[in-house]
Amino acid sequence: MKKFLAIVLALCMVASLGVIACAEPATEITLWTYPIGKWGNAEAVEALMADFEAATGIKVTVEYLDYTNGDDQVNTALEGGAAPDLVMEGPERLVANWGAKGYMVDLADLWDEEDLAQVNPSCVSACFTADGACYEYPVVMTAHCMAINYDAFKAAGADQYVDVESHTWTTEGFINAVNALYEYYGEPVADIYCSGQGGDQGTRAIVNNLYGGTFTNAEHTAYTADSPENIKALELLQSLEGVYFNAAENGGEEITAFRQGLLKMAFCWNIAQQLPGETTGNRTYDDEEIVFMSFPAEDGKAALCGGIWGFGIFDNGNADKIEAAKEFIKYFCDGDGTEAAVRAANYFAVRDVAGGNDISGIWADNETMNAYNVLMPYLGDYYQVTAGWATARTEWWNMLQRIGDGGDVATEVATFCANANAAAAA
Amino acid sequence: MNNSRSGMSRALVRRETTAGYLFLLPSLFFFLTFVVYPMVMCIITSFFDSNMGKNTQDVFIGFGNYVELFHDPIFIGALKNTFIIVLVSVPVVMIFSLWVANCIYDMKPWLTSLFRVVFYLPVVTGSVAVTVVWKWMFNNRLGIFNYLFKSMGIIEKNINWLGDSKYALACIILILLTTSVGQPIVLYVSALGNVDQSLVEAAEVDGANRREVFWKIKWPQIMPTTLYILIITMINSFQCFALIQLLTSGGPNHSTDTIMYYIYYNAFKLYRYGYGNAMGVILMIIIAVLSAIQFKLGQSDS
Structure with a gap:
């Protein structure tokens, strides 16, 4: 009798498990997102996910990564076979790294002729590999820029070297401004931060633009930081008393020092820093005015480093989840959720029409975003998809640290290129 | 009588030993899974050129590393x-x-x-x-x-x-x-x-x-x-x-x-x-x- 009861009980438990399994939503997927605007804010993202679930019945569980440890978390998950279904970041990770290593699902089937015509061409080119595979579907983009403390510039008489209407300046103007500020304040006014951990686009952009150098060749097959233009730029930065190579500072800390008024210009900047909200927007902590600027170039026309963000799908071998993840991408990148996704990211949409809706005017009511549009024509080549990118990034920091320590520029850039190109060829 | 007593004692010892091992089993499982296995894998992988690529095969290089x-x-x-x-x-x-x-x-x-x-x-x-x-x-x-x-x-x-x-x-x-x-x-x-x-x-x-x-x-x-x-x-x-x-x-x-x-x-x-x-x-x-x-x-x- 006891045995009979035990069997009945066990059967009931098994049956109840089946009922629970049946009651679960049709598909449940996971998204890991880096802090791209409010895509790093749980409250904002949960609202987006609730809308998506209401529209599709697909439940999305979200985890939030940061730029300090996010890559390690994803890599550990990949090694352990526990990668998320979706990840939100840029082509340098999704295409050049995880995509190139074979971890991502090819999203080429999500694109039709209309999509290819609609989406910004540099975004399309960054998201596709040379052999036609697509590992990221883009949703937003921006141009990374720099910023100046305009009140400090005026106090030092350096405002004459910047054009705050067009937000551009020349290399000569930059040199004069740095010297004027240094003379006025008596201490370095700009940092070439190089402790690592993010923000590297800022230091690359200042070096590449001063004399028209490039970071890679046009085909994105080799690193070209050892060009005479780049050497000249680094020698200039090394020689300026107002510029300090700070091996104890990263991009985030440079922004903090700039907002504190300790630095008079910041190389790690973009529109997200400029918007009021979690930061103090276009003011320093002492309420001085911050003006965003293009990087200085000899002719004033810089090639700005682009930021492109979108979604990629990890190939976890589950066709249902991959299909659900693709539905997620269509909803947020070319559907009813696109406008909300773009607003949450605080950047510009990569297309004007999404899911039949005109989204070209979503920032029409935002003065700062409108003003920032002036920099978008300067968007340069998206070279972050060059092979060996992970090594190139870390080698870049090491090179700047050695130059800051008094190393010979020509020797150090040659070492950088040798190491980075070896990684690209591997 | 003696034989029967020693038989019972052996059975008791065996039962207690089994129980002891069963009590050890959970911690042994975690020790083997999270300490011994990673250590062994660490030693094995150190002889390979391994770069985490899903489509690339690890190459045995002996003491190359x-x-x-x-x-x-x-x-x-x-x-x-x-x-x-x-x-x-x-x-x-x-x-x-x-x-x-x-x-x-x-x-x-x-x-x-x-x-x-x-x-x-x-x-x-x-x-x-x-x-x-x-x-x-x-x-x-x-x-x-x-x-x-x-x-x-x-x-x-x-x-x-x-x-x-x-x-x-x-x-x-x-x-x-x-x-x-x-x-x-x-x-x-x-x-x-x-x-x-x-x-x-x-x-x-x-x-x-x-x-x-x-x-x-x-x-x-x-x-x-x-x-x-x-x-x-x-x-x-x-x-x-x-x-x-x-x-x-x-x-x-x-x-x-x-x-x-x-x-x-x-x-x-x-x-x-x-x-x-x-x-x-x-x-x-x-x-x-x-x-x-x-x-x-x-x-x-x-």
Whole structure:
């Protein structure tokens, strides 16, 4: 009798498990997102996910990564076979790294002729590999820029070297401004931060633009930081008393020092820093005015480093989840959720029409975003998809640290290129 | 009758042994899964050129990673830095914590507890919080050290403590010391409190002074604790990682790289898993050999 009861009980438990399994939503997927605007804010993202679930019945569980440890978390998950279904970041990770290593699902089937015509061409080119595979579907983009403390510039008489209407300046103007500020304040006014951990686009952009150098060749097959233009730029930065190579500072800390008024210009900047909200927007902590600027170039026309963000799908071998993840991408990148996704990211949409809706005017009511549009024509080549990118990034920091320590520029850039190109060829 | 009794006894022993093994099973499972298996995989992977690619096959290269290691100047530098950290921090932690414990263990209980709390606080405070505070103290523009040293006329202009290869490693060691002394002090206070007082009193009656009482009576009795502290402090120093990652990321120019950080750098920044694992094996061998020597010396002392 006891045995009979035990069997009945066990059967009931098994049956109840089946009922629970049946009651679960049709598909449940996971998204890991880096802090791209409010895509790093749980409250904002949960609202987006609730809308998506209401529209599709697909439940999305979200985890939030940061730029300090996010890559390690994803890599550990990949090694352990526990990668998320979706990840939100840029082509340098999704295409050049995880995509190139074979971890991502090819999203080429999500694109039709209309999509290819609609989406910004540099975004399309960054998201596709040379052999036609697509590992990221883009949703937003921006141009990374720099910023100046305009009140400090005026106090030092350096405002004459910047054009705050067009937000551009020349290399000569930059040199004069740095010297004027240094003379006025008596201490370095700009940092070439190089402790690592993010923000590297800022230091690359200042070096590449001063004399028209490039970071890679046009085909994105080799690193070209050892060009005479780049050497000249680094020698200039090394020689300026107002510029300090700070091996104890990263991009985030440079922004903090700039907002504190300790630095008079910041190389790690973009529109997200400029918007009021979690930061103090276009003011320093002492309420001085911050003006965003293009990087200085000899002719004033810089090639700005682009930021492109979108979604990629990890190939976890589950066709249902991959299909659900693709539905997620269509909803947020070319559907009813696109406008909300773009607003949450605080950047510009990569297309004007999404899911039949005109989204070209979503920032029409935002003065700062409108003003920032002036920099978008300067968007340069998206070279972050060059092979060996992970090594190139870390080698870049090491090179700047050695130059800051008094190393010979020509020797150090040659070492950088040798190491980075070896990684690209591997 | 006897046969039947011994049969029952054997059955009982077998049942108890089985039960014992069953009780051990959960921890054995975790030990095998999370300690032994990763160790074995670490050793195996160290013989491969492994880069985490899903579509790329790991290539067996024998001792290739080990040969490369000893031709890699950054690894040699990291090894040197690791030994500097161990050689400085272990004796300082041992001596300082023994001195503090000896001073406070026979104070009034509330005073002993107060000191224990003061020294143990950095241990229980999150390492990230501790590191952020130290980072601000070492800041080249607003840091308190620059302010104090300039006020006292020791330095003329601000020093970038963590950004200058001359000072960065020393700063790391200083922070490591503050976070490492808490546990040894607590252990020593406890060990000194357990020293047989009758032996101490007998020695004092025989005319032994404080120094003689300490070295002849207390020191031998706290030797097991000393050995334990020595080994855990050494292992912690060898495995110094979080401080480096949060403060300097191994910079400037690899001047604060340790083996642990360089393992992380190769495995997770450069995706060279085989190479990173080879370093892990070297670190494991170093720690095992030094621990064995310490055990041997400790046993011969006792």
